[in-house]
Amino acid sequence: MSNIQPLLGQVAIVTGAAKGIGRAIAVRLAESGADIVVADIDVANMPVTAQAIEAHGRRAVTLEADMRKESDIDRMVDQALQSFGRLDIVVNNAGINAPGGFLGVSRQDIRSVFDTDLIGPFMLSQRAAREMIKAGIRGRIVCISSIHSVVPHYCPHYSAAKIGLEQLVIDMALELAPYGIRANAIRPGGIAIRGRLETDSPDVANPNIPYEGRNGLPSEVAALAHFLVTEDSHYITGATVTIDGALSRMTYSALARRRRLAEEQHDLGFPIHIPGPVL
Ligand SMILES: NC(=O)c1ccc[n+]([C@@H]2O[C@H](COP(=O)([O-])OP(=O)(O)OC[C@H]3O[C@@H](n4cnc5c(N)ncnc54)[C@H](O)[C@@H]3O)[C@@H](O)[C@H]2O)c1
Structure with a gap:
């Protein structure tokens, strides 16, 4: 059982877990044995x-908490300790x-994005790490960044916050390494979430994405997050892992060459999928 449920007896806080990628991560960690604090401002969807989570036999507490408020961040950690007695x-x-x-x-919008995407995670990780060190827990911190940390998207406030988050992960990894606490970032791109696709349909076709010509799934990000918090990734810390079907690697010049190559390779008997216009 223990290797099927490597997180049995452990406790996780997942922020923004009411829906989308956060929900998929929370459920994946629960499937692996963890009890979860589901924290979000979206009260309607947290249940x-x-x-x-409970369907996997694990415990869940929902907490209305805003990453922009320091007192709410403290409440997330307090809730984990009160409800489950530990935080991993x-x-x-x-x-x-x-x-x-x-x-x-x-x-105002710059502030809101920075507070939610960078300062909130900074404060939550700091408070959590202090508790982990006090309790002698070899904790793990995962931060969800974005390919737009490095690929411009005409949203400099978002990009700046996300690249800041990745740098925060590097510094946390260094400072927390002596305590056995690891910190890593995930850099997703093109993940199909319900709100954006306006449907729950599994049809995630997207010709812009080189790999399989489709969007990624929240469950695929969740699988990566799961890897990064289990012992399978024991020696990985301070890393940022991209998960985007190579979307962020496709440039205009690569696409042009790919089209020329497609003709050659077709003649050689290797027909290929040609991505659509670069996003
Ligand atoms: N979907 C993608 O393709 C994609 C790509 C790159 C990065 N990301 C990142 O993945 C993460 C999850 O995004 P998603 O795509 O699942 O979007 P989403 O909008 O479905 O989920 C975000 C969740 O965060 C919650 N939230 C927003 N502000 C909050 C606050 N101040 N305090 C607490 N909770 C708050 C929302 O209520 C929501 O439940 C985000 O950090 C996003 O930047 C997503």
């Missing part, structure tokens, strides 16, 4: 995540973008 894992998943490129974005 759905909690029910899915933090997944900083909650994240937002805001409209407006460099010329249009407002100070």
